Amino acid sequence: MSSRLIIALDFPTKEQALQFIEPLSPQSCKLKVGFELFVAAGPDFVKQLVDKGFDVFLDLKFHDIPNTVASACKSAASLGVWMMNVHASGGQKMMLAAKQALEETQSNAKLIAVTVLTSMDSEQLAGTNVASSPEEQVKHLAKLTKASMLDGIVCSAREAKMLREILGPEFLLVTPGIRPAGSAQGDQHRVMTPAEANASGVNYIVVGRPITQSADPLAVIDQINLDMQ
Numbered sequence: 001m002s003s004r005l006i007i008a009l010d011f012p013t014k015e016q017a018l019q020f021i022e023p024l025s026p027q028s029c030k031l032k033v034g035f036e037l038f039v040a041a042g043p044d045f046v047k048q049l050v051d052k053g054f055d056v057f058l059d060l061k062f063h064d065i066p067n068t069v070a071s072a073c074k075s076a077a078s079l080g081v082w083m084m085n086v087h088a089s090g091g092q093k094m095m096l097a098a099k100q101a102l103e104e105t106q107s108n109a110k111l112i113a114v115t116v117l118t119s120m121d122s123e124q125l126a127g128t129n130v131a132s133s134p135e136e137q138v139k140h141l142a143k144l145t146k147a148s149m150l151d152g153i154v155c156s157a158r159e160a161k162m163l164r165e166i167l168g169p170e171f172l173l174v175t176p177g178i179r180p181a182g183s184a185q186g187d188q189h190r191v192m193t194p195a196e197a198n199a200s201g202v203n204y205i206v207v208g209r210p211i212t213q214s215a216d217p218l219a220v221i222d223q224i225n226l227d228m229q
């Protein structure tokens, strides 16, 4: 079975990212390229990771008018990535346009939507004039995403159990904000351990700093893969 661990390659340069992935195999993890590395290393680097056999999640969280997001998804698909994302708060027309654009390509890349960022708590959400709790807002945006025919969502593992009941067994739940016991929470708020996330029924976990800043990344990866079995 392929790994359900997605490592967030949040590095400032292509060289640092390549050095980090050198000992990794596509069987032990998938890789996520987000803003920091994409801006520094570009689309050719994403293709390089795909050519090495890794499943790549291109995390650019598109959030724009429907036509622009649809075109961006087509461009992302042409890189051969396994998964990409948009912000669900971009609305249903945007998500439908993105899905349709992907269907017009040869790619079978998965398209998921970010609900409420795992760094957000009730207070920060209220600051954006959203009066609902994070859980209520996640539930609302998750239903909107499903109605827009996307493959799944990004959410906190804390919400996974409740969402699985509402959204059914096929809908993908991809969960960052994962912190192995004893690791620093940093800017994340809605966190869980890998074992707790697994027990909550998530499909994939996204882990960055607890692996990339560890003195022994391979040991952390092995332990997380065990926790996810």
Ligand SMILES: O=C(O)c1cc(=O)[nH]c(=O)n1[C@@H]1O[C@H](COP(=O)(O)O)[C@@H](O)[C@H]1O
Residues within 6 Å of the ligand: 008, 010, 034, 059, 061, 085, 114, 116, 117, 118, 119, 154, 155, 176, 177, 178, 186, 188, 206, 207, 208, 209, 210
């Ligand atoms: O879309 C994402 O991947 C994402 C969504 C979200 O709600 N929260 C979140 O942390 N992420 C990403 O997941 C990764 C988490 O990294 P660490 O906090 O270092 O484990 C980062 O690359 C974030 O950009």
